[in-house]
Amino acid sequence: MPADIPELTYHQGTVKINGNISVPYAYWDERSKTFRAHGLYYKNIISYLKESSIEYKDSVPNPVSCPELKHLYKDNIQLRDYQQDAISSWIQNNYQGVIVLPTGSGKTFIGVDAIAYCNTPVIVIVPTIDLMEQWRSILSKAFSIEIGALGGGKKDIQPITVSTYDSAYIHAEKIGNRFNFIVFDEVHHLPAEGYRTIAEMFIAPYRMGLTATYEREDGLHKELNRLVGGKVFEQELSSLSGKHLSPYRIEKITVALKDEEKKEYKRNHSIFTDYLKKKNISMKSPGDFQKLVIRSGSDPEARKALLARNRAREIAFNSSAKVEKLRDILKKHIHDFVFIFTEHNQLVYRISDEFLIPPITYKTTTRERNLILEKFKSGTYNAIVTSKVLDEGIDVPEASVGIILSGTGSKREYIQRLGRILRKQKGKEAVLYEIVSAETSEINTSKRRKPAQ
DNA sequence: TTGACTCAACATCCTTTGCTACAA
DNA sequence: TTGTAGGTTTCCATGTTGAGTCA
Numbered sequence: 001m002p003a004d005i006p007e008l009t010y011h012q013g014t015v016k017i018n019g020n021i022s023v024p025y026a027y028w029d030e031r032s033k034t035f036r037a038h039g040l041y042y043k044n045i046i047s048y049l050k051e052s053s054i055e056y057k058d059s060v061p062n063p064v065s066c067p068e069l070k071h072l073y074k075d076n077i078q079l080r081d082y083q084q085d086a087i088s089s090w091i092q093n094n095y096q097g098v099i100v101l102p103t104g105s106g107k108t109f110i111g112v113d114a115i116a117y118c119n120t121p122v123i124v125i126v127p128t129i130d131l132m133e134q135w136r137s138i139l140s141k142a143f144s145i146e147i148g149a150l151g152g153g154k155k156d157i158q159p160i161t162v163s164t165y166d167s168a169y170i171h172a173e174k175i176g177n178r179f180n181f182i183v184f185d186e187v188h189h190l191p192a193e194g195y196r197t198i199a200e201m202f203i204a205p206y207r208m209g210l211t212a213t214y215e216r217e218d219g220l221h222k223e224l225n226r227l228v229g230g231k232v233f234e235q236e237l238s239s240l241s242g243k244h245l246s247p248y249r250i251e252k253i254t255v256a257l258k259d260e261e262k263k264e265y266k267r268n269h270s271i272f273t274d275y276l277k278k279k280n281i282s283m284k285s286p287g288d289f290q291k292l293v294i295r296s297g298s299d300p301e302a303r304k305a306l307l308a309r310n311r312a313r314e315i316a317f318n319s320s321a322k323v324e325k326l327r328d329i330l331k332k333h334i335h336d337f338v339f340i341f342t343e344h345n346q347l348v349y350r351i352s353d354e355f356l357i358p359p360i361t362y363k364t365t366t367r368e369r370n371l372i373l374e375k376f377k378s379g380t381y382n383a384i385v386t387s388k389v390l391d392e393g394i395d396v397p398e399a400s401v402g403i404i405l406s407g408t409g410s411k412r413e414y415i416q417r418l419g420r421i422l423r424k425q426k427g428k429e430a431v432l433y434e435i436v437s438a439e440t441s442e443i444n445t446s447k448r449r450k451p452a453q
Numbered sequence: 454t455t456g457a458c459t460c461a462a463c464a465t466c467c468t469t470t471g472c473t474a475c476a477a
Numbered sequence: 478t479t480g481t482a483g484g485t486t487t488c489c490a491t492g493t494t495g496a497g498t499c500a
Contacts, residue, residue, distance in 0.1 A: 128494070166495045192463060217465065273468055289466040293488050306489040362493050388492060408465050444467070
């Protein structure tokens with residue numbers, strides 16, 4: 001091989017092109033005096049060099065030594081038709097893209113099957129340590145080999161490794177060339193400013209994203225096209241409801257604020273709206289709101305307006321009438337398993353005290369949380385009150401009744417909460433109650449969170 | 454090993470109605 | 478004519494997690 005043949009190497013999350021040639025996606029790096037590109041574009045660069053018949057030496061991949069996964073795979077999971085279709089669509093899209101399926105529809109099994117199919121070193125990225133342990137448990141049963149872990153104090157790289165987003169972010173520049181396949185569970189987290197560098201630093205040409213909630217409120221899900229390959233398969237909740245998931249109905253209940261609360265709400269709300277009017281500020285998107293927050297750093301009036309708006313929201317979200325309505329609903333479902341969701345922890349603890357229902361918030365220790373969930377599963381408890389902790393990332397027992405006392409306008413949060421009551425239960429219709437304070441901005445918040453029908 | 458703590462990162466955030474300047 | 482963006486640049490509060498440190 002002639003000495004002047006360009007060589008590609010991996011360095012700190014990038015592909016370095018040693019030899020003075022320019023390739024697509026590469027930029028000139030003055031410090032190393034070479035062209036380099038994000039690891040993400042490794043596949044494109046190789047394709048370009050091959051298509052252009054340019055000779056090169058490839059020293060980029062350094063894969064973890066891997067046994068024949070397809071032979072180890074205990075193929076005892078019978079994939080459902082839509083799961084099979086999801087994998088086919090992903091394969092047709094050159095082993096890249098995001099699969100969108102409702103909570104409880106078996107996304108993990110799709111990932112496991114794809115890992116066996118690709119038969120190559122793989123890293124699975126998950127948002128929480130709880131999920132990391134769930135994946136590791138499923139994977140070790142499916143392949144009977146040791147499953148690596150990165151995160152939660154563990155640093156053990158194996159042909160199949162599961163990592164948290166945080167740890168993958170920290171170690172990406174060192175291990176980004178060690179896997180050919182990367183699976184992002186709960187992939188809607190990936191476009192966040194920090195986490196996206198994981199996708200940029202890994203060279204893995206095979207990429208799969210799994211989520212129940214593709215869209216982000218900040219619109220950054222568009223980045224998933226570049227980072228993972230865009231949406232390749234989606235199955236609506238409605239098409240699985242009744243067959244693979246419980247049938248369900250949604251009941252929206254509007255309650256009036258008490259006179260005192262109403263007065264206090266109006267007073268605070270007008271401080272906010274008066275300020276907007278006075279400054280001629282329009283409020284149409286989260287971006288507009290963000291501008292107001294920035295403004296509040298230097299404008300005391302803006303700060304006062306924001307605090308008043310927060311107080312008004314607090315009144316609407318935590319009204320006494322909601323608690324009374326909750327009492328009625330709980331009486332009606334005395335023999336059912338119930339999750340109660342709120343926006344603020346203050347209300348969680350108030351309900352817990354008043355109705356003697358165990359609370360779970362981020363302040364609850366892991367041990368206590370597991371104990372509560374275990375007792376809920378065994379039937380000792382039939383209700384849990386929580387704010388947002390159980391929205392995602394924790395394996396939660398089945399329930400058939402959900403009560404949203406308050407929440408944000410996030411579609412994701414709404415879908416995740418609905419998902420908590422839809423795991424298939426024979427002959428059982430799930431019901432989601434949404435309780436909203438009348439004549440408050442919560443009416444709009446509630447409208448925003450509903451996914452398009 | 455466990456627990457308590459701090460820190461950084463992530464997520465949400467949305468009124469009532471017009472005005473101006475500029476781009477397509 | 479119609480459509481659309483519009484004040485930048487450390488950022489109100491609340492909830493949540495993982496990583497890291499230290500006792």
